[in-house]
Amino acid sequence: MSRHRAAASISAVAVLAVVLATGCSAPGADEKSAADDTGPIKIAVADAQSGQLSSLGAWELKGARLAVDEWNKAGGINGRQIELGVFDTQADPTIGTNLARKIASEKYIAMIGTAESAVTIAMAPILKQEAIPNITSGQSPGLVAVKSEFLFLNGPTSTTYDETLAKYIVDTQGIKSIALITNNGSFGKGEHDAFSKALSARGVTPVADQVVTTDQKDFSAALTTIRQKNPKVIFLGAEEVESGLIVKQARDLGITVPFAGAAPQGTPVFLDTAGAANAEGTIVSSPYLSNDVSEASKKFAAAYKAAYNEEAELHGAKAYDGTQIMLTALKNSNVATGKPLADAIRATKYEGLLGSFAYDETGVGIFATSIGTISNGKLVPAAG
Amino acid sequence: MQVFLQTFIGGVSLGAIYALVALGFSLVYRTMGLVNFAHGNVVTVGAYLASTFYLSTKLPFALAMLVAILLTGAIGLVIERVLRPLENRDFDLMLIGTIGFGIVLDALIIMIWGATGRAVPSPVPAAPLELFGVRIRTYDLVVLAIAATATVLLVFFLSRTKRGAAMQAVAMDHEAATAVGIHVGRSNAVAFMIGAGLAALAGGLVGPLLYVSPAMGGALGIKGFAAAILGGFGSIPGAVVGGLAIGVLDSFTAGHFQGYSELVTFLVFTVIIVIRPTGVFGERTVNRA
Numbered sequence: 001m002s003r004h005r006a007a008a009s010i011s012a013v014a015v016l017a018v019v020l021a022t023g024c025s026a027p028g029a030d031e032k033s034a035a036d037d038t039g040p041i042k043i044a045v046a047d048a049q050s051g052q053l054s055s056l057g058a059w060e061l062k063g064a065r066l067a068v069d070e071w072n073k074a075g076g077i078n079g080r081q082i083e084l085g086v087f088d089t090q091a092d093p094t095i096g097t098n099l100a101r102k103i104a105s106e107k108y109i110a111m112i113g114t115a116e117s118a119v120t121i122a123m124a125p126i127l128k129q130e131a132i133p134n135i136t137s138g139q140s141p142g143l144v145a146v147k148s149e150f151l152f153l154n155g156p157t158s159t160t161y162d163e164t165l166a167k168y169i170v171d172t173q174g175i176k177s178i179a180l181i182t183n184n185g186s187f188g189k190g191e192h193d194a195f196s197k198a199l200s201a202r203g204v205t206p207v208a209d210q211v212v213t214t215d216q217k218d219f220s221a222a223l224t225t226i227r228q229k230n231p232k233v234i235f236l237g238a239e240e241v242e243s244g245l246i247v248k249q250a251r252d253l254g255i256t257v258p259f260a261g262a263a264p265q266g267t268p269v270f271l272d273t274a275g276a277a278n279a280e281g282t283i284v285s286s287p288y289l290s291n292d293v294s295e296a297s298k299k300f301a302a303a304y305k306a307a308y309n310e311e312a313e314l315h316g317a318k319a320y321d322g323t324q325i326m327l328t329a330l331k332n333s334n335v336a337t338g339k340p341l342a343d344a345i346r347a348t349k350y351e352g353l354l355g356s357f358a359y360d361e362t363g364v365g366i367f368a369t370s371i372g373t374i375s376n377g378k379l380v381p382a383a384g
Numbered sequence: 385m386q387v388f389l390q391t392f393i394g395g396v397s398l399g400a401i402y403a404l405v406a407l408g409f410s411l412v413y414r415t416m417g418l419v420n421f422a423h424g425n426v427v428t429v430g431a432y433l434a435s436t437f438y439l440s441t442k443l444p445f446a447l448a449m450l451v452a453i454l455l456t457g458a459i460g461l462v463i464e465r466v467l468r469p470l471e472n473r474d475f476d477l478m479l480i481g482t483i484g485f486g487i488v489l490d491a492l493i494i495m496i497w498g499a500t501g502r503a504v505p506s507p508v509p510a511a512p513l514e515l516f517g518v519r520i521r522t523y524d525l526v527v528l529a530i531a532a533t534a535t536v537l538l539v540f541f542l543s544r545t546k547r548g549a550a551m552q553a554v555a556m557d558h559e560a561a562t563a564v565g566i567h568v569g570r571s572n573a574v575a576f577m578i579g580a581g582l583a584a585l586a587g588g589l590v591g592p593l594l595y596v597s598p599a600m601g602g603a604l605g606i607k608g609f610a611a612a613i614l615g616g617f618g619s620i621p622g623a624v625v626g627g628l629a630i631g632v633l634d635s636f637t638a639g640h641f642q643g644y645s646e647l648v649t650f651l652v653f654t655v656i657i658v659i660r661p662t663g664v665f666g667e668r669t670v671n672r673a
Binding site for chain 2: 049050051054055057058183184210211212213215216217218219220221222224225228241244245249252253254269272273275
């Protein structure tokens with residue numbers, strides 16, 4: 001009993017030290033921290049485990065679980081095991097907000113996910129109010145606009161993806177005849193705005209700008225309009241499955257020029273849906289092009305393969321990085337919660353699979369992507 | 385003109401699928417007066433079964449479809465058998481029962497095949513045909529031909545066979561039908577079985593066009609339901625016309641209103657239904673509620 005009390009006061013002192021060091025704690029934000037410092041450390045993974053975007057949720061969970069298993073095998077943090085709680089958002093913002101309350105009431109101290117910016121944005125106000133730090137896989141600039149000090153991204157924002165892409169297409173390749181097809185969801189809208197901005201900064205006006213809905217199945221009208229404009233490249237801003245359907249239908253309609261886009265176009269689901277032959281030549285802007293880019297990624301890919309018997313890809317890698325950062329911050333802060341944990345995440349410098357993470361005030365930790373192309377059904381770094 | 389024709393063709397091919405889904409809805413409705421809310425999920429089951437036999441068991445596409453239709457038809461029989469005690473007793477409970485079946489099927493799909501979907505390669509790999517600058521996918525022609533054949537067979541069954549005539553009789557007046565010795569329960573079972581078979585046909589055919597995932601039936605179910613209402617709920621030609629109309633309407637609104645296409649599609653739908661509540665064909669065979 002007395003030992004428990006001693007541990008409690010030690011961690012309370014530790015928390016206090018962190019608070020004093022950062023010197024900007026909101027009053028009352030860290031009251032819960034010392035209350036529950038025995039038993040497993042509870043971290044929530046909130047993601048779509050069902051519905052059309054469930055592949056994202058499945059990859060995220062695998063990446064996060066891989067990181068947690070590594071830490072647990074090494075003895076956990078301060079002798080405490082890490083426990084992952086899985087919550088299914090169904091990629092629905094309404095369900096997300098309910099889950100945010102549930103995560104708070106079940107005393108989870110941190111959250112990994114979600115992969116959909118719209119869901120994360122919906123959950124953010126509640127998580128902020130409950131002082132639960134959240135590392136999301138979303139990439140919409142809208143996440144930064146939320147201005148929550150508890151919200152962090154495990155990758156670059158669309159702005160970075162699309163700036164790199166525009167630089168490659170317009171500056172390196174000298175292509176100025178570009179068409180846009182994006183969906184009107186949170187991700188597609190973010191991609192549309194970010195890429196349009198990058199183009200207009202270069203004085204390029206797209207020859208066509210088509211918007212589709214998120215659950216549209218037939219793209220004949222939009223694609224025929226694009227075909228008549230004869231662009232040299234088509235920018236694609238939609239999630240994996242929809243992107244794949246658009247590329248497949250475009251090829252059926254006789255469009256032969258390459259597509260270009262961000263993270264979704266580098267995934268196996270996109271390749272399968274479009275068909276490898278149809279996706280050939282697609283230009284992808286991604287912070288994680290393949291499993292062979294570095295020693296760390298090779299090691300990660302091997303562990304991923306051993307655990308799940310499938311090839312690792314970007315989303316798993318992002319979630320792995322995000323979870324590693326979360327766990328490192330927990331260790332550095334002696335399992336703090338609330339504001340001190342958020343500050344610890346912000347202070348964490350981490351060499352990840354995606355690159356070097358160093359968080360700024362906006363919650364973004366990484367600001368670079370690379371360009372790859374799909375060649376023979378595989379994403380490879382682009383030449384030149 | 386080219387955009388117009390291409391948009392039209394894109395709409396027709398998905399419209400044929402909506403028509404098949406609508407046929408299933410209408411057939412059950414005209415026979416039992418019941419809206420089968422599990423129909424969209426049955427479409428998903430059919431799509432998964434067809435893709436499983438086609439991709440994993442490596443059966444030829446036509447055979448895989450046939451097996452999927454038979455198995456899904458059997459699921460239709462099970463649904464009807466479970467709901468039968470409620471027939472003519474509590475209609476609302478029966479409706480809720482179909483919703484419950486939808487949830488059960490959804491959960492089963494995720495348990496068996498997982499939450500992530502699968503892409504089905506086209507069984508007709510031939511290049512698209514080009515006519516006056518308009519491209520027509522060969523697979524779309526296959527879909528249209530099969531949908532047309534299925535509709536003709538269904539009409540033939542309902543009007544020219546004894547069992548079909550019995551089903552028509554039950555649809556018109558189930559008490560009088562019972563009086564002349566027609567087994568109403570069996571008639572309902574056949575309706576459910578054929579409805580589920582049509583759902584499997586729609587799901588199996590749409591697999592190579594789209595992406596087979598647990599969520600696919602939801603969108604198809606709603607469009608198919610709207611198609612059935614538009615054509616006149618319970619009417620067989622109405623389901624076909626409604627399906628094609630919704631498909632083409634959807635395609636054109638996508639071209640003109642882009643991000644707001646869904647909104648415009650259903651606004652137009654609502655206006656038509658307000659003007660003509662019984663749908664295009666305006667048949668009302670059943671009023672048992």
